[in-house]
Amino acid sequence: MPPAPTARAERLVNLVLALLSTRQFLTAERIRTTVAGYEEAATDEAFYRMLERDKAELRELGIPLETGKQSIFDTVDGYRIARGDYELAAIDLAPDEATAVALAARLWDSPQLAGAARTAVTKLRAAGVEVDPTAASEVQPRVRASEPAFAPLLEAARAGRTVTFAHRGHPASPARTRTVEPWGVVSYRGRWYLVGHDRDRDDVRCFRISRIEGDVRPVGPRGAVTRPAGVDLVDLVARSAGPPPASGTARVRLVPGRAAGLRRAGRPDPQGDPDVVELDLARLESLARWIAGHGPDAVVLEPPELRDAVIATLRASADTLTEVRS
Numbered sequence: 001m002p003p004a005p006t007a008r009a010e011r012l013v014n015l016v017l018a019l020l021s022t023r024q025f026l027t028a029e030r031i032r033t034t035v036a037g038y039e040e041a042a043t044d045e046a047f048y049r050m051l052e053r054d055k056a057e058l059r060e061l062g063i064p065l066e067t068g069k070q071s072i073f074d075t076v077d078g079y080r081i082a083r084g085d086y087e088l089a090a091i092d093l094a095p096d097e098a099t100a101v102a103l104a105a106r107l108w109d110s111p112q113l114a115g116a117a118r119t120a121v122t123k124l125r126a127a128g129v130e131v132d133p134t135a136a137s138e139v140q141p142r143v144r145a146s147e148p149a150f151a152p153l154l155e156a157a158r159a160g161r162t163v164t165f166a167h168r169g170h171p172a173s174p175a176r177t178r179t180v181e182p183w184g185v186v187s188y189r190g191r192w193y194l195v196g197h198d199r200d201r202d203d204v205r206c207f208r209i210s211r212i213e214g215d216v217r218p219v220g221p222r223g224a225v226t227r228p229a230g231v232d233l234v235d236l237v238a239r240s241a242g243p244p245p246a247s248g249t250a251r252v253r254l255v256p257g258r259a260a261g262l263r264r265a266g267r268p269d270p271q272g273d274p275d276v277v278e279l280d281l282a283r284l285e286s287l288a289r290w291i292a293g294h295g296p297d298a299v300v301l302e303p304p305e306l307r308d309a310v311i312a313t314l315r316a317s318a319d320t321l322t323e324v325r326s
Contacts (some may be wrong), residue, residue, distance in 0.1 A: 009151045011037030015054055016063060016081065025078025055079070057158075062187040062234050078295070147209050150185070152216040153194050157182040160225040161218045162199075168211040170316055171289070175213045183227040188237045195233045206240035227292075250279045250287065251301040258297040260292070265268050281306065288313050 014036045022159055032038045032047055042049035054067060067077050067142035111281060149165065156163045163182055166175040182196040191208055198205035227233075251274050266277025281287060281303070291298045300307040 001133050007037070009154060011035075011254060012054060012057060019065070019079055020231065021080040022080065025066070025068050025080050027072075027076050029076075029094075030078070052188060055276055057154075060184050060186070060233060082278060086144045092137070139299055147192060147212075149209050149212040149216045152218070153209065153212075154185050156216070157184050157194075157196075158220055159218075161222050161227045162220045163216050163218050165216045166213045168208050168213065171211070173316055178205075178207065179219070180207070181225040183225075183231065185209070186233045186237045188234065193237045193240075195236050198318040204236065206237050248281045248303070250281045250303060252277055252279060252291060253299045253301055255297045259294045276301065284309055 015031070018031065018035045026034070029050065031051065032041070038047060038050065041050050054286060058065060064081060066080050068080075069075075118197055134142060147180055153163065161182075162179065164177060164179045166177045167178050174234075174259065177200075179199040180194065180196045181199065182194055183197050186193050186195055186206075194207045194209060194212075196205070197203070251269065252262060252266065256275055262279070266279045269276035269278060280289065284306055288306060291306075292310045292313040300310055
C-alpha cells in the first residue's frame with residue numbers, strides 16, 4: 001500500500017528542513033538516519049528510490065537543491081538547500097494584512113508538522129550535524145498546513161489522476177468548480193500553485209492553491225494524466241502570476257478626518273497637499289485591496305495601474321454583492 005499523501009508531504013517538509021538547517025552537504029546515508037520519514041524504507045533499494053522521488057519532487061516544486069562534497073576527502077556527494085535561493089524577498093504588509101496573517105498563523109499552525117520539525121532538528125543535532133536554529137521558522141511559510149488541498153493535489157499529480165475542486169480566480173469573486181488534469185504543484189514567490197489542463201476551459205491553467213475551497217475530489221483512473229514532455233511548470237506559473245512586485249510610490253487623496261490607517265501609514269505629500277499621502281508601492285494587489293476597503297474616502301491619484309487595480313477590486317465586490325442579492 002502506498003504511503004498516505006499527508007505522510008509523504010510531511011516527509012518532504014522534514015527533508016527541506018534538514019537540507020535548509022545545515023550548511024553541510026548531507027549524504028544519502030546521513031539523510032536516511034536523521035530525517036524523519038525514511039525509516040519506513042525496508043531495504044536500501046527502497047530507500048534510494050524514495051529519496052530520488054523526493055528530490056525530483058522538490059525540484060519540481062521550485063525548491064533548489066545543491067549537490068556537492070563537504071571536503072576533497074569525501075567520496076560521496078551530498079545535498080543541501082542554498083539559503084539565498086530559498087528565502088523569500090522582503091514582504092511589505094499593510095497593517096490589516098499583518099493582523100490577518102498573525103491570526104491565521106495561530107488558527108492554522110499544525111501540531112503534527114511542528115512536532116515533526118522538532119523531531120527532525122533533534123535527530124540532526126544528535127547525529128552531529130550543525131543546525132541553524134532559525135531555519136525552522138523560515139521553512140514553515142513555504143509548506144503550509146493551512147492549505148488542505150496541498151497534499152491531495154500533490155498526490156493526484158504524482159498518480160496522474162484528474163481532480164475537481166472549487167476555486168476562486170480572485171478573492172472577491174465567487175468560487176467555481178474546475179476539473180483539471182494535474183501536471184504538477186509548484187512553489188512561486190512563496191505561494192503554491194497547481195498547474196495542469198483545465199477541461200472546462202480546454203486550456204493550460206495555473207491555480208493558486210490557497211484559493212481552493214472545500215475538498216479536492218479525484219475523478220477517473222490513476223495514470224490517465226501525463227505531463228507533456230518539455231513543459232516548464234515554473235515558467236508557466238511565472239507567466240500566469242504576472243509581473244514581479246511593483247516598486248516606487250503611490251499618491252492617494254484622503255477625505256479629511258477619514259482613512260486614518262492610510263494616513264498613518266503614508267508620508268506627507270511632497271507637493272504639500274495636506275489631504276494627499278505618499279505610500280510605498282511594494283505590492284500593488286494588496287495595496288489596491290487596502291485602498292478599496294476605504295471606499296470613497298480614498299482616491300488614487302497615481303500611478304494609473306494602482307488606480308485600475310482599485311477599480312477592478314471594487315467592481316468585483318459589486319458583482320459579488322449583486323449575485324448574493326439575486
